[in-house]
Amino acid sequence: MNNSRRHFIRSASTLVAGAGLVTSLPASLRAIAPSDKINVAAIGINGMGWADLNAILKNPVAQCVALCDVDKNVLDKKAAELAEKGQKVKTYADYRKLLENKDIDAVIIGTPDHWHCLQMTDAVSAGKDVYVEKPIGNSIAEINAMVAAQERTGRVVQVGQWQRSQQHFKDAISFVHSGKLGQVRLVKAWAYMGWMKSIPKQPDGNPPAGVDYKAWLGPAETRPFNPNRFHFNFRWYWDYAGGLMTDWGVHLLDYALLGMKAQHPTTIMAAGGKFAYPDDAAETPDTLTTVYQFEGFNLQWEHAIGIDGGPYGRDHGIAFIGNNGTLVLNRGGWEVIPEKGKMEAVPLQKSVDKGLDLHAVNFLDVIKSRKLADLNTPVQAGAHVARVAQLGNIAYKTGKKLNWNGVKEQFDDGEANNYLAAAYHNGYKLPK
Known part of the structure; x- marks a missing residue:
């Protein structure tokens, strides 16, 4: 312009x-x-x-x-x-x-x-x-x-x-910051995706007419074309994405971090795997639990493909669990569930806008x-939560409890540090 x-x-x-x-x-x-x-x-x-x-x-x-x-x-x-x-x-x-x-x-x-x-x-x-x-x-x-x-x-x-950009998310975080929940020692974020089913294996073949497959691959490793890796399902392959952790996780972990005004976790551990569909075509885990330790609280991420029955009767959300009560937040709205005798309940405050x-x-x-x-x-805000999600995936890949130095952006583990940069192929180079 x-x-x-x-x-x-x-x-x-x-x-x-x-x-x-x-x-x-x-x-x-x-x-x-x-x-x-x-x-x-x-x-x-x-x-x-x-x-x-x-x-x-x-x-x-x-x-x-x-x-x-x-x-x-x-x-x-x-x-x-x-x-x-x-x-x-x-x-x-x-x-x-x-x-x-x-x-x-x-x-x-x-x-x-x-x-x-x-x-x-x-x-x-x-x-x-x-x-x-x-x-x-x-x-x-x-x-x-x-x-x-x-x-x-x-x-x-x-x-x-x-x-x-949604008002009810802002309102919920303002309530968390008010201190009414008391000390928040545990935050949970989760995505239970019942609509997602197994991805049947398909043979490699030629890309559809009109598709520039070489351009689609770009910096990713060259592999034969497979329809499972193309369009929507690219999310379940490490070459191109990070599974539900980086798909839904960045949305929900973002608000967990905002609510706690959190910077860098000190330790990360993760466990999960392909428990629901062990033999299907996806690479990323369909079931995962990740625990981040921050100063003064733990943050737990959970996801499960093929199941809708998540915590608090919600298939996705964030829960700030305080000494006085728990605030539960998702795209539909937020509410406060009190600890007995410690605070008043807040009924569901529904979403009223289009984010x-x-x-x-x-x-x-x-x-x-x-x-x-x-x-x-x-x-910078997108980067903060994306880093946290990537840390969770690295912990899953190594199978270790990892110590993270958020200032130096390094683990104290050589294997884990090898995952900090994605390999570039086909003549492409990581921007400097």
């Missing part, structure tokens, strides 16, 4: 002092000239990348000008959907070509986790603002490179942990204002 366009958008925003939502602009300001809009592009549009784009496009200040995907079938389909809505976009198979487009102000990155680091660092280096899906990186070294790139360039980088939509508004508002401190999930 050039200076005149940015000045126009800032001026329009100033005219509605106190109106935080782009969608609350009066009709006279909604008729924004195309030259004064925020031009958005999306890289990786088969899942959350497409959801993120549509949330952003609900705001009249934004328009989509380009799409990129290595699957031409997906690319053509999504471009046609936008064309039906009157938005004609350029399409790209190579994200690097997209980033050369000077008309693009901001990009959404919705690719598999193993691509996030390269694409985000390349995007900010190209002068783009970025909305990047969680987890921000597939290793601690990648996470650190992404933070360094944002701090070097000063670009707006919002991480897709949209729960940070993804509000997260998109927050991203666009900060693109206009350039006030990075107003981001609800800046890259």
Whole structure:
């Protein structure tokens, strides 16, 4: 966005002092000239990348000008959907070509986790603002490179942990910080995913027509194409992601850390495995318990695939267990269950807003204002919880109780330190 366009958008925003939502602009300001809009592009549009784009496009200040995907079938389909809505976009198979487009102000990155680091660092280096899906990186070294790139360039980088934009989550954390729960010695976070079933093994074969499989692999190890590793199920393979720990874990552990104002764990241990579906195609554990020790409290993560009956009758959530009572929080709302005679119960406070939509508004508002401190999930916040999730996976892989130095970002165990950086292949190098 050039200076005149940015000045126009800032001026329009100033005219509605106190109106935080782009969608609350009066009709006279909604008729924004195309030259004064925020031009958005999306890289990786088969899942959350497409959801993120549509949330952003609900705001009249934004328009989509380009799409990129290595699957031409997906690319053509999504471009046609936008064309039906009157938005004609350029399409790209190579994200690097997209980033050369000077008309693009901001990009959404919705690719598999193993691509996030390269694409985000390349995007900010190209002068783009970025909305990047969680987890921000597939290793601690990648996470650190992404933070360094944002701090070097000063670009707006919002991480897709949209729960940070929901009011009931903020209200729950305010209650935890009030001290009414008494001393909180244990925090639990969990994801019980009953809808997820076994992934049957399938033979290797040729990638579908229109898929640039080499580009999809990118820095990951070259392997024969297998449909189980492609699209949604990439999450269950270590080459590309970290299983439920980094999928749902970063959402829920994030609020556990916020509630406790926690920095670095001192020890981590994890146990689990493929207990539900030992012979299916997935690599990551379907059952896992991880315990982090912080100063003054323990944080426990649990996940179980194929089961809905999680703690407190919820399939996902966070529980702050205090001497006076327990606050239970999830996407549906929060409540307080008191210890007998120690405090009053708080009935369920239900969610009343749409976090993804509000997260998109927050991203666009900060693109206009350039006030990075107003981001609800800046890259530093996404990095903090992503590191904690990666520590849990490293503890699982080693099978050891690990001691972690959060200042030096090192274990006192050589085997564990070998997992801090993901190996890069096919000529790609970790950004420095």
